[in-house]
Amino acid sequence: MNQYSRSPIYGLDLVRFISAMLVLGWHLAYRFFDPFATYIRSFTSGIPAQYQAIQEFTRWGWVGVEIFFVVSGLVIAYSAQNGGSAWKFFLGRLGRLLPGVFVCALIVLVIDIAIWNMPLVRTVQQFAKTIFFWPMGDWIVPQFWTLPIEIAFYGVVWLMIFNGFSHHLDRLAVGLCVWSAVYWAAVSFRLWHVTWLDNLLLLQQGFYFAVGISLASIDRAGASPARIAVLLCGILLGPIEIAFAVHKYNVYSAETPMAWIFPYAIWFAFVACIALSLYWKRELGNFVMRGRGRFGAALRILGLATFPLYLIHIHVGGLVISLLTSARVPPIPATVIGILACIPVAMAVAAWCEPPLRKLLLRPFLPAVQRGG
Numbered sequence: 001m002n003q004y005s006r007s008p009i010y011g012l013d014l015v016r017f018i019s020a021m022l023v024l025g026w027h028l029a030y031r032f033f034d035p036f037a038t039y040i041r042s043f044t045s046g047i048p049a050q051y052q053a054i055q056e057f058t059r060w061g062w063v064g065v066e067i068f069f070v071v072s073g074l075v076i077a078y079s080a081q082n083g084g085s086a087w088k089f090f091l092g093r094l095g096r097l098l099p100g101v102f103v104c105a106l107i108v109l110v111i112d113i114a115i116w117n118m119p120l121v122r123t124v125q126q127f128a129k130t131i132f133f134w135p136m137g138d139w140i141v142p143q144f145w146t147l148p149i150e151i152a153f154y155g156v157v158w159l160m161i162f163n164g165f166s167h168h169l170d171r172l173a174v175g176l177c178v179w180s181a182v183y184w185a186a187v188s189f190r191l192w193h194v195t196w197l198d199n200l201l202l203l204q205q206g207f208y209f210a211v212g213i214s215l216a217s218i219d220r221a222g223a224s225p226a227r228i229a230v231l232l233c234g235i236l237l238g239p240i241e242i243a244f245a246v247h248k249y250n251v252y253s254a255e256t257p258m259a260w261i262f263p264y265a266i267w268f269a270f271v272a273c274i275a276l277s278l279y280w281k282r283e284l285g286n287f288v289m290r291g292r293g294r295f296g297a298a299l300r301i302l303g304l305a306t307f308p309l310y311l312i313h314i315h316v317g318g319l320v321i322s323l324l325t326s327a328r329v330p331p332i333p334a335t336v337i338g339i340l341a342c343i344p345v346a347m348a349v350a351a352w353c354e355p356p357l358r359k360l361l362l363r364p365f366l367p368a369v370q371r372g373g
Contacts, residue, residue, distance in 0.1 A: 010284050010296055011277025013303025015270055016071055019064040020306040020313075022266075024342060026061025027143070028317040029054045029335045040142060043116060043318040046325040054332050060263040062249055063242065065146055067270045068310075069205050070234075072150055073212020074274065076157055077169050081220065086162035091365055093154050096307075097147070098131070099357035103349050104311035105130045108140050111315045135200055141311050149199050153209050156202070170226055173213040176206035177233040184240045204244075207237045211271065219278040234271075239264050301347055308354075309346035317342050 031037040035049035079092060109127045112118040126140035135148040160166055183203040186192035198204050211234035214227040243260035277284065288296035317338040324334035 008285060008288075008296065008300070009277055009281055010288050010299050011280070012071065012074070012274065013299040015067065015273055015277065016306040017302040017309075019067040019071070019270065020309045021339075022061040022064030022067075023143070023310060024061070024313045024317065024339050025058035026064070027314050028321065028339050029058040030061065032318065032321065032335070033331070040314060043112075043315055045116075045322040047321060048331060052331055052335075054335060060266060062245065063263040063266050066205070066208055066238075066242065066245075066267050068146070069149070069208035070212040070215075070271055070274065072153065073173075073209035074216045075212070076154065076209075077213040077216035078220075080157050080161055080166045080169060081216075083166075084161075086158055089158055089161050091362055093151075093158075095358045095362050097133075097151075098361060099354040100307045100311065100349065101133075101147070102131050102357065103353045104308050105140050107312055107345075107349075108315045111319055112140065115319060136196070142314060143310065145199070149202070149205055152200050152202055153206075169213050170217055170224070170230075173210040173217070173230045174226055176202060176210040176213075177230050177237070179203065180205075180207035180210075180237055180241075181233060184237060187244070188240065204241060207234050207241075210234060212274075215271075215275060215278060219281075235268070238267055242267065301351060304354075305343070305346040305350040308349035309342055312345060312349070313339075313342045316345050 027040065029052075031040045032044055032047050033049060033052045033055060034041075041047065041049065080089060084092075105127050109123060112123050113120060123140065126138055128134075130139045130141055130144055133147060133151060135151075137145070139145075156172065157169070160169065160172060165171075180203060183192065183198070187194060194204075202209070210230050214230040214234075217224075218227050239260050242264045246259050246263065285296075288299070320341045321334045321338035324337060325331065329337075
């Protein structure tokens, strides 16, 4: 990767954070009030299972996950093309994921056992499945389902680096788009029955990662017919996957015609923001540096906090909202406070808990990395 590509992408951190807040709104300000969301409501107490006005603004928050997949494709493309070895790439991903997963799963474990009186043995089993990245469900964190998808993508990229193809990720992007296009065509014509394995094979969401890879390639080396074709493929496949998600998530208005348009517009707008963040990277960097870097540091912390924010918000937010509700605080103010309360907890995890654990985890491997192994 050239030096231009190495410069900070401050807009990307902001996109990450807002995407995480979309997901928070979906779970805490929509699903908590949804009478059909019995599982997620098991992490709350006293929250009324009835319509609230705030749901009109949060019903499409789940699309933040689709935005995350694009961001992951972009970030992993940069990481793979920086000239490092497959071993260094593996350690980088391990150091990024495991400390946050461990700390957040531990927080959730304590809340589940101490507050919600969940069965001890089963909860510990769920904790173990989570920290060891078990791909087949029953995690202690309900929203953990996206992590096996991310790891499957990392695995494909690792194989390319290992085989010396790290600078040919454009081919991977094209392959993922074709892979997803064939899959969604088969699903649309009822030639394929959707299963949980589809996620791990990157059939459903592979094209989102491809869009991120192509955006990174355009930033690094300019546009090309193949890269533009991948972006167009993502634009065309997006409505199909999002329309499927509308029904999967049982959104109240899913039965209305063209219900996918609004969440798709949100996704498209965020992808455009990512592209603009890349295009105006230098200008945004200069603007941030005028504040002596303090604004940039704040954005960076928010960007790093999105991962723990994603992992802990159902339990931390659910606990806060439940406590406020029991104190007769109205549902909407309680929900807003619960959402905001998750942010400092996630920032504390990112700033104070993850770094020492990451250092401890990677310390035995540093000599090999420094030797270029």
